[in-house]
Amino acid sequence: MPTYRDRGVVLRTRTLRDAxxxxxxxxxxxxxxxxxxxxxxxxxxxxxxxxxxxxVVDLMIAKGRVIDRLAGASLAKPYRSVITSLxxxxxxxxxxxxxxxxxxxxxxxxxxxLLIEEFLHAIDSAPEPEQGSRGLAxxxxxxxxxxxxxxxxxxxxCVRCRTQLVPEGNSINFMLGGVECNxxxxxxxxxxxxEAIKAMRYFRxxxxxxxASLRIPHSACREIIFLTDLLLTTHLEGRFHALxxxxxVS
Numbered sequence: 001m002p003t004y005r006d007r008g009v010v011l012r013t014r015t016l017r018d019a020x021x022x023x024x025x026x027x028x029x030x031x032x033x034x035x036x037x038x039x040x041x042x043x044x045x046x047x048x049x050x051x052x053x054x055x056v057v058d059l060m061i062a063k064g065r066v067i068d069r070l071a072g073a074s075l076a077k078p079y080r081s082v083i084t085s086l087x088x089x090x091x092x093x094x095x096x097x098x099x100x101x102x103x104x105x106x107x108x109x110x111x112x113x114l115l116i117e118e119f120l121h122a123i124d125s126a127p128e129p130e131q132g133s134r135g136l137a138x139x140x141x142x143x144x145x146x147x148x149x150x151x152x153x154x155x156x157x158c159v160r161c162r163t164q165l166v167p168e169g170n171s172i173n174f175m176l177g178g179v180e181c182n183x184x185x186x187x188x189x190x191x192x193x194x195e196a197i198k199a200m201r202y203f204r205x206x207x208x209x210x211x212a213s214l215r216i217p218h219s220a221c222r223e224i225i226f227l228t229d230l231l232l233t234t235h236l237e238g239r240f241h242a243l244x245x246x247x248x249v250s
Contacts, residue, residue, distance in 0.1 A: 002063045003071055006030055009116050010053050011100040023051060023070065024100055026116060027059070031108035032100070035061055037070040054082040054092050054120060077117075079124035087129045091138045095119055098142060101236050102149055111148055115141065122208040136199070136221065139228040140211035143203035151235050154178025155201050167194035172227060174234055195220035196227070 008027035021037050060072035082088045119141040129135045159178035169182030171189035195216050203211050
């Protein structure tokens, strides 16, 4: 049976009957894959500890007719701080679920893998989030992910008249995929602040760690969180229940 090697991050697992699991993994060179791990639910399984969430894993995978099988796994890069913090665990888990929900299988893009690595490293090395706040790391990573997948909002020109945006009087139009200027905006649309627009532009080009440390008004943070959550759910086929979990924790 032919095998191949790759590095990957476990996005989620599915429990099967008996002692088996399906692992949904985003890999560096093969994109998102689903593999069968025989016996991984048994207490004596040698591979199961290496396949815990929030770590980069070296994988050996055997090609199968219907589904590939996991032949070997070794944890190459653990993110220990994430595992010991409920807030960091929630942020990481919801982002990985977002990747799983938005990315199609076997369409490899190493930029997505590098983004996952960067996000987990930023969360792992960051201080504990403040009580009642989820910070901006998740929103920055989500903005970068949506940009890579072609779902990013137009934030520099009005989506109707294509004129350069001025700081005030703008609103978000999700149906058209961007910001409307004051002259074109619908009377029922909600205004978006200049601070929120600037931050969302910054997210797309700068490291996640830098984005997470931005100092912006709390009102702009609330706008960004609302827009991120709405943008994610807009591009998913069903309800993204993981966001409710994130709200409950943070």
